[in-house]
Amino acid sequence: MPKTETATIRPDRVGHPSLLPSLSGLLREWLPRQRWFAGKGRPVTDLALLSVTELHPDCLHVLIRADHAELPAIRGPGPAPVHDCYQLLLGIGEPPSPRLFPAAVLGRVTEGPLTGLSVYDALQEPHWAALLLERLRTPGTTGALRFERDRRVKLPAGLPPRLLEAEQSNSSLVYGDSYILKLFRRVRPGINPDLEVPWALARQGCTRVPAPVAWFRTSSPWHATLGVLQPFLRGGVDGWTQALEALEAGRDFTAEAHEMGRATAEVHLALAAAFPVESRGAAESERLASGMVGRLRDALHAVPELLPYAPELRSAVTELAALDTPRPAQRIHGDLHLGQVLRAERQWHVIDFEGEPARPLPERRRIQCPVRDVAGMLRSFDYAAHARSPWRPDWALRCREAYCAGYAAGAGWDPREHPGLLRAYETDRAVYEVLYEARHRPDWLPVPMAAIARLAERPGSRRPIP
Numbered sequence: 001m002p003k004t005e006t007a008t009i010r011p012d013r014v015g016h017p018s019l020l021p022s023l024s025g026l027l028r029e030w031l032p033r034q035r036w037f038a039g040k041g042r043p044v045t046d047l048a049l050l051s052v053t054e055l056h057p058d059c060l061h062v063l064i065r066a067d068h069a070e071l072p073a074i075r076g077p078g079p080a081p082v083h084d085c086y087q088l089l090l091g092i093g094e095p096p097s098p099r100l101f102p103a104a105v106l107g108r109v110t111e112g113p114l115t116g117l118s119v120y121d122a123l124q125e126p127h128w129a130a131l132l133l134e135r136l137r138t139p140g141t142t143g144a145l146r147f148e149r150d151r152r153v154k155l156p157a158g159l160p161p162r163l164l165e166a167e168q169s170n171s172s173l174v175y176g177d178s179y180i181l182k183l184f185r186r187v188r189p190g191i192n193p194d195l196e197v198p199w200a201l202a203r204q205g206c207t208r209v210p211a212p213v214a215w216f217r218t219s220s221p222w223h224a225t226l227g228v229l230q231p232f233l234r235g236g237v238d239g240w241t242q243a244l245e246a247l248e249a250g251r252d253f254t255a256e257a258h259e260m261g262r263a264t265a266e267v268h269l270a271l272a273a274a275f276p277v278e279s280r281g282a283a284e285s286e287r288l289a290s291g292m293v294g295r296l297r298d299a300l301h302a303v304p305e306l307l308p309y310a311p312e313l314r315s316a317v318t319e320l321a322a323l324d325t326p327r328p329a330q331r332i333h334g335d336l337h338l339g340q341v342l343r344a345e346r347q348w349h350v351i352d353f354e355g356e357p358a359r360p361l362p363e364r365r366r367i368q369c370p371v372r373d374v375a376g377m378l379r380s381f382d383y384a385a386h387a388r389s390p391w392r393p394d395w396a397l398r399c400r401e402a403y404c405a406g407y408a409a410g411a412g413w414d415p416r417e418h419p420g421l422l423r424a425y426e427t428d429r430a431v432y433e434v435l436y437e438a439r440h441r442p443d444w445l446p447v448p449m450a451a452i453a454r455l456a457e458r459p460g461s462r463r464p465i466p
Contacts, residue, residue, distance in 0.1 A: 018113060126161055204273050264336065
């Protein structure tokens with residue numbers, strides 16, 4: 001059994017009722033500026049302190065609930081309140097390192113138990129980042145936090161940390177180019193799929209996904225996964241970067257796409273062996289179609305550009321309800337695209353099994369049709385083809401075909417043999433993209449709209465579904 005450590009929690013700071021009020025003003029200004037904050041462009045309307053654990057007298061682990069207004073439909077009702085729990089590591093006082101990136105500093109506290117002290121994001125301070133690795137090396141309990149690891153793996157001490165700058169919804173620390181620690185900034189109750197799935201795949205001997213070597217979680221205010229440490233794929237380059245490089249060089253990308261498809265199939269097969277698989281028939285098809293129709297209805301209300309395509313799009317997703325042939329449903333990746341695959345050590349690896357962070361964990365852990373992952377990757381090839389001028393639809397088409405062929409070679413069945421299913425899932429994904437781009441990146445709206453126009457065209461012929 002792991003040993004238990006007693007946290008040195010000082011009641012004059014951590015338990016003081018004025019702790020949150022003393023930090024509130026700084027957090028209200030600092031949180032909305034962070035890339036992982038869900039309420040971009042919206043002020044924090046309320047804060048609540050959910051958990052505070054003292055990792056060191058000058059370093060606090062904090063779970064805080066931040067309320068902000070949700071974005072309204074582009075043309076629709078007013079905003080609704082949203083409650084999100086965020087994980088913070090706050091340094092108190094002067095940073096141990098002489099220099100700290102200015103964006104890491106929240107400011108100086110003017111009231112309460114921390115009066116006169118500076119507060120900063122401790123993840124950007126190497127001293128405290130190293131402390132996290134040391135806690136993972138020596139499993140145990142500190143306050144509400146529990147640090148655990150795979151004891152078969154020897155974690156060396158003293159690996160220098162560096163914070164990756166390219167993260168969006170989370171923060172990642174690389175230790176000595178050997179391990180990477182992902183900290184989930186938005187925390188939801190329950191086990192995170194980014195721990196659960198890679199751990200299960202490692203037990204299956206799947207080498208396409210880096211296995212967790214350590215992790216930590218909390219028991220307050222509820223049980224939740226906070227971070228996962230995995231081997232760092234040194235020299236790995238993601239599929240999105242490689243696709244754009246190929247486009248810029250005018251280079252064919254079909255060989256890479258084919259291998260991505262095979263890698264996806266291998267992961268799906270390992271997932272089917274690690275988790276339960278169910279056979280879904282007409283009732284499930286009707287439920288899925290109903291959900292897609294609902295999402296389409298919301299998007300039509302918010303984005304008028306979709307209205308000319310409404311009948312054809314509705315037909316594409318409702319066709320799913322007519323597919324009464326039983327199909328397997330299993331655990332999948334859930335958010336697969338070119339940025340979620342890395343080329344390292346002469347093969348493609350699949351990463352980031354967290355799913356869409358905005359979705360509840362039970363939804364992200366739900367078994368689904370593997371075609372959803374395939375459709376997500378096909379949409380990603382379209383995005384890459386639009387990201388470099390001139391637009392190369394022929395390049396995307398060749399990559400899509402190669403990816404499906406690679407998937408068929410690995411899985412033993414071809415997604416293209418299920419055209420109605422593939423069209424429904426790709427339509428659902430494109431509708432989601434239209435709504436996202438209209439809200440957040442209007443300049444990118446033509447990308448999913450081009451897919452909408454294509455998907456709204458009724459194919460001339462279809463192969464029967466086996």
